[in-house]
Amino acid sequence: xxxxxxxxxxxxxxxxxxxxxxxxxxxxxxxxxxxxxxxxxxxxxxxxxxxxxxxxxxxxxxxxxxxxxxxxxxxxxxxxxxxxxxxxxxxxxxxxxxxxxxxxxxxxxxxxxxxxxxxxxxxxxxxxxxxxxxxxxxxxxxxxxxxxxxxxxxxxxxxxxxxxxxxxxxxxxxxxxxxxxxxxxxxxxxxxxxxxxxxxxxxxxxxxxxxxxxxxxxxxxxxxxxxxxxxxxxxxxxxxxxxxxxxxxxxxxxxxxxxxxxxxxxxxxxxxxxxxxxxxxxxxxxxxxxxxxxxxxxxxxxxxxxxxxxxxxxxxxxxxxxxxxxxxxxxxxxxxxxxxxxxxxxxxxxxxxxxxxxxxxxxxxxxxxxxxxxxxxxxxxxxxxxxxxxxxxxxxxxxxxxxxxxxxxxxxxxxxxxxxxxxxxxxxxxxxxxxxxxx
Amino acid sequence: xxxxxxxxxxxxxxxxxxxxxxxxxxxxxxxxxxxxxxxxxxxxxxxxxxxxxxxxxxxxxxxxxxxxxxxxxxxxxxxxxxxxxxxxxxxxxxxxxxxxxxxxxxxxxxxxxxxxxxxxxxxxxxxxxxxxxxxxxxxxxxxxxxxxxxxxxxxxxxxxxxxxxxxxxxxxxxxxxxxxxxxxxxxxxxxxxxxxxxxxxxxxxxxxxxxxxxxxxxxxxxxxxxxxxxxxxxxxxxxxxxxxxxxxxxxxxxxxxxxxxxxxxxxxxxxxxxxxxxxxxxxxxxxxxxxxxxxxxxxxxxxxxxxxxx
Numbered sequence: 001x002x003x004x005x006x007x008x009x010x011x012x013x014x015x016x017x018x019x020x021x022x023x024x025x026x027x028x029x030x031x032x033x034x035x036x037x038x039x040x041x042x043x044x045x046x047x048x049x050x051x052x053x054x055x056x057x058x059x060x061x062x063x064x065x066x067x068x069x070x071x072x073x074x075x076x077x078x079x080x081x082x083x084x085x086x087x088x089x090x091x092x093x094x095x096x097x098x099x100x101x102x103x104x105x106x107x108x109x110x111x112x113x114x115x116x117x118x119x120x121x122x123x124x125x126x127x128x129x130x131x132x133x134x135x136x137x138x139x140x141x142x143x144x145x146x147x148x149x150x151x152x153x154x155x156x157x158x159x160x161x162x163x164x165x166x167x168x169x170x171x172x173x174x175x176x177x178x179x180x181x182x183x184x185x186x187x188x189x190x191x192x193x194x195x196x197x198x199x200x201x202x203x204x205x206x207x208x209x210x211x212x213x214x215x216x217x218x219x220x221x222x223x224x225x226x227x228x229x230x231x232x233x234x235x236x237x238x239x240x241x242x243x244x245x246x247x248x249x250x251x252x253x254x255x256x257x258x259x260x261x262x263x264x265x266x267x268x269x270x271x272x273x274x275x276x277x278x279x280x281x282x283x284x285x286x287x288x289x290x291x292x293x294x295x296x297x298x299x300x301x302x303x304x305x306x307x308x309x310x311x312x313x314x315x316x317x318x319x320x321x322x323x324x325x326x327x328x329x330x331x332x333x334x335x336x337x338x339x340x341x342x343x344x345x346x347x348x349x350x351x352x353x354x355x356x357x358x359x360x361x362x363x364x365x366x367x368x369x370x371x372x373x374x375x376x377x378x379x380x381x382x383x384x385x386x387x388x389x390x391x392x393x394x395x396x397x398x399x400x401x402x403x404x405x406x407x408x409x410x411x412x413x414x415x416x417x418x419x420x421x422x423x424x425x426x427x428x429x430x431x432x433x434x435x436x437x438x439x
Numbered sequence: 440x441x442x443x444x445x446x447x448x449x450x451x452x453x454x455x456x457x458x459x460x461x462x463x464x465x466x467x468x469x470x471x472x473x474x475x476x477x478x479x480x481x482x483x484x485x486x487x488x489x490x491x492x493x494x495x496x497x498x499x500x501x502x503x504x505x506x507x508x509x510x511x512x513x514x515x516x517x518x519x520x521x522x523x524x525x526x527x528x529x530x531x532x533x534x535x536x537x538x539x540x541x542x543x544x545x546x547x548x549x550x551x552x553x554x555x556x557x558x559x560x561x562x563x564x565x566x567x568x569x570x571x572x573x574x575x576x577x578x579x580x581x582x583x584x585x586x587x588x589x590x591x592x593x594x595x596x597x598x599x600x601x602x603x604x605x606x607x608x609x610x611x612x613x614x615x616x617x618x619x620x621x622x623x624x625x626x627x628x629x630x631x632x633x634x635x636x637x638x639x640x641x642x643x644x645x646x647x648x649x650x651x652x653x654x655x656x657x658x659x660x661x662x663x664x665x666x667x668x669x670x671x672x673x674x675x676x677x678x679x680x681x682x683x684x685x686x687x688x689x690x691x692x693x694x695x696x697x698x699x700x701x702x703x704x705x706x707x708x709x710x711x712x713x714x715x716x717x718x719x720x721x722x723x724x725x726x727x728x729x730x731x732x733x734x735x736x737x738x739x740x741x742x743x744x745x746x747x748x749x
Binding site: 098100102160161163164167168170171172174175176178179182183185186311315318322386387388389391392393394395396399400403 | 465524525528529532534535537538539540542543544545546548549550551553554668675676679718719721722725726728729732733736
């Protein structure tokens, strides 16, 4: 009876919010309400089948429909998907194993450049014969190749550095990402591999293999309208695969070993867990996710340059994982959604709003401070430019007030090993003995 | 010469990392922004002096001294505030928690400086006004000419290092810092106010960073809120290179790294026939960091720490 009520409520909410988005296609808040429906679906006490059904309706039917009305929403959804996939990859390393990786963006860059170099004219610069760009169908081959390349680089980086203690590891991974970026930035000579700071464009997009099918059914749409939808479904599919893999891994012996290492490495060794192998595996899995997302990113953007892969991006993804809750799959997705919307919609919306205020020239009367001319708001004060400040605040405040994140992993069943349910971020034996004393 | 200047700059910044690490065993990731705050305070004072016309009257030596002291004070206070707000609530938490908070603080401060400067001057790229005397050269003998700027950096850095050495080794407060670094519990039992000593450590480390910031500004003249990232990371590398937590180690590490970087900048192109040029000097520095951490995680002077017990 109650479940029935909730089902109706959810259906009503979804219908109402999509109507809202439909009738106010420029409104940020309507879109936010619509996006929140997924959260309600996740939390509502209804059956699993109902949840899946609602999620499918929202993601597969409504989102593309609304997106074809207002293309910007689809762009936001694609961005959220890309970052959610990245956050899930980092979540394995930071959340499950407790290794702080500050250079995650390096693997993303490797994937992106892998397809960008061979999927554009770029490769002709060092492989003679004019075979490039490769045909669009190679995109899927490179998606698989990038998984291998990501795993390989993850292992290559991991092999020497995984013996290091937690905070050193963080700095070394950061250094690694900077090295990758410097290489990408400078490898336009002696052999032009990456075209340096100018970046690579145009990059092949994946093939529209289903177009004959659409035409068979009588849909005649031009590719430029089709591509955003296509990328949306590609990102969705990739995200689904990553979620499934992560979930299966989490509930496998490997996942339990990872968490054991996170909780107490010495005990994990004593229980016979091959710690180094497990850490390497986590590095490889996380890196391969990031590389696959990178291929998709390159194909979607059609243009990449080293600026897309700065330390800033690594911290952004880290902020997503921490905001949602380390070690939690829905948490990583929620974190990615919040941060992306914050970046793309809220901050930009606030900037536009302030601009409008400035231009209105209104004079605001404040009770104690006297009159304030709104056109006096300095032009430099644009919230959209201060995303570092936002990320920084997120990290500090979360660490102080809610280190376990908004959606901490559920403790239950076989993983009921942790005390207090808080995700412990630690490696190595001598954890914080000094800090305890100084507190 | 560039290498030596760079080396002393790194050494001054590295001291901040190494002192905090010695006391709290934690990487103060936001130290690079403390350094930038020093540079900005120096620039603001110099610009203020210039616009009010006092600059022409005062003797340059006095101006430089004033700048360095102001930078030290501002950075020291900023470091203490940072510790109170972002790190102290997290003491006793697992190691990586304060590190993440420090990264957050670093990002926050970068944009905070940018915001303040944007509101104040409508731009956040500041140019140090030139002090004419610094552009002159000092001739040593007939053939060797040294820019006065470099002399200033080296002389100031040496003086500060000497003061720091005396402070840490010869005064009561310095002894207290060393005691807390060795064993905070025992230090507390001996009646040392541990929290205040930790604040003091942040102040001293921050002040060194602030002085380095002013020197950086005077030497390279162009600063922006994000210019701390590179030197900060290099200085951290220097601290690790010398053995983190070890004060002479930080100085040695800074000098070695600075010289190596200058060497890489000028000779990498020659060694590789122009295939890899000066743009790889950063890669070189990080490669050094990774190699040290793998083969000698205790740093060059790491063993000495244990023997001295300091």
